[in-house]
Amino acid sequence: MPKIKFDGRTIAAFSAGLFLAVAWYTLSGAVLSGWSAEVFPVIGAVIIAALMSAFAVRKPATAIQHIGDVSLAQQLRLLKTHTMVNVVDTQNLLVEVNDLLLEATGYSRDELIGQPVSKLYANDGTSFADQIRAKLCSKEGWQGETLLRRRDGSICITQTTVTPLLDSDGKWIGSISARTDITKTVELIAERDIGLTLHELRDDVWIVDEKTETLKYMNRAAKNRFGWTPTSYTDITLTQMAQEHDCKAILDACAALKANKETFIKLEAHIFGTKFDVSTKWLHPNTPNGRFLIMLNDISDRMAEERKQADFISMVSHELRSPLTSIKGAMGLLLSRAAGELSPKAEGLLEIAHRNADRLVLIINDILDMEKISSGRLDFDIKEFDVSEMVNEAVRSNSAMQQRSGMNIRCVGVDAPHIVETDPNRIIQVLINLLSNATKFSKPGDTVEVMIESLASGVRVSVRDEGSGIPEKDQHKLFQRFADMTNSDRVAKGGTGLGLSICKAIVESLGGTIGFESREGEGATFMFTLPTRISDKVQEPVRPMLRSVG
Template sequence: MLWYTVTAKVMTGFAAEAFPVIGAIIIAALTSALALRKSAPPSRPTGDVSLAQQLRLLRTHTMVNVVDTENLLVEVNDLLLEATGFSRDELIGQPVAKLYANDNVSLTDEIRSKLSNQQGWQGETLLRRRDGSICITQTTVTPLVDSDGKWIGSISARTDITKTIDLIAERDIGLTLHELRDDVWIVDEQAETFKYMNRAAKRRFGWTSKAYADLTLSQMAQDQDCKAVLDACAALKSKKETFEKLEACIFGTKFDVSIKWLHPNTPNGRFLIMLNDITDRMAEERKQADFVSMVSHELRSPLTSIKGAMGLLLSRAAGELSPQAVGLLEIAHRNADRLVLIINDILDMEKISSGRLDFDIKEFDVSEMVHEALRSNAATQQRSGVNIRCIGLDVPHMIQTDSNRIIQVLINLMSNAAKFSKPGATIEVMVERLASGVRVSVRDEGTGIPEKDHHKIFQRFADMANSDRGAKGGTGLGLSICKAIVEGLGGTISFESREGEGTTFMFTLPTKISDNINEPSGPILRSVG
């Protein structure tokens, strides 16, 4: 029977140093009292009065239990009953394991070995209360022996040190919060008063002490324009959720704000609010985006001219060319096409990141968009040697959307399917009418996507260098752009794949889209990861 367990925590300070001494005194007194009580003559059945009073006094200051050689509880004091919530009848005669929160075989063996050799044991144990909660106790266990020196059981004295450990933990957490570079607020859930601000937060206000003590979050919202934080806290309470993240402008500064609701709907309810100043980050991102945009535009103009000149040469506008020259020009022309696509991807991603990806919403036929994408992708299909099977294109599927952007998505999915398929394989493109919109799927018979890479598929510049997809090249932006476009148009995109069995990409689009569809900066920026 396993009957003692210990935590891996190490107590520091007075509690750890003092209790073994106090526990030893208590154990010695209790053991002496029990021995004297057993040896007291019949004429004095209650034992020495002063010793009995001392025993009661000691028992009111520590939890005590006695077990026999079968590890059954034979005595527990009132303080232990009060601390655990058990009644005396629920414990007496029960295995001592009933009091403990978990089993630790090595510790049990260690304690039993010491007791059998008439040695005591000291350490921390996890005590289980009747309601299932746990308290941590500093425990001293001492063997009981009879007059012949035979081991007849053990007596344990313990002190609840849970609050002490919690205070140490809270102190350490407080020190950590105090040193953070981010601003930290702790706000009372009910009164909305500030209970704590770390050094960074006080420095922002120019405070050196607890000048925030009488300040409320509502007052802060009025004085410092942080109503978004106040509204987010109220939303957490109404939705009964415990975490919220948002961007907010406070003190004229842009912050990433994280709000954690601690101990909700209790007298100790608190909002832990952390504010990360993103001014420098946003400025740096803006510089990077401007640089990428400038370089991309500067590259695209001359590249377009080069591509046009090569097209004229291939059309024999400057006269006949030798077969060798034609072959070299075709290679250059294909690579110019590829460079244009890369530049367009980079420009699209820059627009997505800055929230400037606009849509031209009109009513279009999805079937016609698929046909247009097939025509645009014909050269890729021919080079790959794949076959295309279309399903559901014989009837119109009218929706409100941006046709050019959806054709861009279709071309990307079709070219990917061709890229990862073997010559002679079939790619299936299907359009299905749904109750609230249309679903388009592109299925290939290619290599599939390793399961370890599934979570990366829609990420920008996803690193899949060890997979076949990584070896095929590309910017690493195409699928993240597809996701941003589809979600920006009110739809969803997903995929199914098993390695070696092919992949199906599918996206849904609503029949009608809301009026704010041309304001995609929030959701698109978050979705392309």
């Protein structure tokens, strides 16, 4: 029974009821007679008093209900103002979306109304929407994180509560979802976790502001290297680091990224007296959040270990080359009949041994050259020389293999002189290697063409074969050490896998460039270009200081 509030309106209603009841009792008692004069006045007075009391109670109850309705509407309006809201029917079709949801996703109302709610979900939206629907069918709600795919394809992370809607009979008629955008919160948590990970790395990590080039972050390893406290590096610039701590290579790398509009550079640099592999990544270029992420990996221990290995290989190779040269010379004398005639069987076995001795000498020479290249000790004898003479010499040196394989070598452009400043012996070494490869991968009777062309800035030499070509999947590793191609078959064709990497190092050290063109099944063309004049100081054939990745 509702509690009666005795305000002015209620008191007036009760007073009026009392007055009317008394008036009825008096008048009806005077008019009526007999038993009716005793019964009807009392009954009428009670009915009148009851009706007036009911009226007094009913009005406040209606007012309370009206206030409740107004409060519920205000709550829903407040919810829609501060939260993304959508309503779906029993078929998971959107029937209502509020402005915040439209603003967050970039859709218009017409693009969503009547569409499956799965349109909003990233990944497998249909499956996810069905999982929630199964809960709602059981008149249960659902809470959790949902990934919404915006109209532009980006992702919005939301914390979502889905509640079933029921009619007056308790039948499920749809659902209402309230979503809060937590994308930035999740990103901040991810950044915090990344920061904790970077802090614990053994490599030095710097983060530098793109515009001001000031240090914004250093992990523990980087700070310990300088002996700095957590805030010692605040607002120190890369220019200061270059001047005071020998970090000019890093400053130059960041400048190169900006100038070349690239996003990644890797280099080797000596910093603080230590050799580092330095990786510089340009994050969010040309935006207010532009940053350079710089990682320094101390490779001094690795370099020392590689130096030991190189010294060992060099020693072993030198020790092997001397006896092999003697063995090869002795077999050559025997084959030339210096010790008398040989039986056909003995001569055949000796030729096999002599060819394998040649192969071992070439392998040892390749290993020694690669060791010199790695350590920057490959010597050059620079002089003016005719490229045509180099080509002819390389063809003569390759004549024995040419005869055994039944190949034809055609030279184009060798009739005219092509004078360049270079190391002729090293270029002949490159040519012999390219001719040897062309012969190995061609069929008997094929033709290998060597062409010389004069350019404005130098001379280009190309070696073209009609062989099997280079598979596209292998082309990226062609100039790597010990590169093993799909169709290389070293056992049958010989080789160490070092030849092309040595050629590349020699040509680039002499100021030239080297490359190739090939399609599988259609042969290959290797070409290198030499400048007419080389700089006074021949560049040491070490790994490039700056390597860009698009």
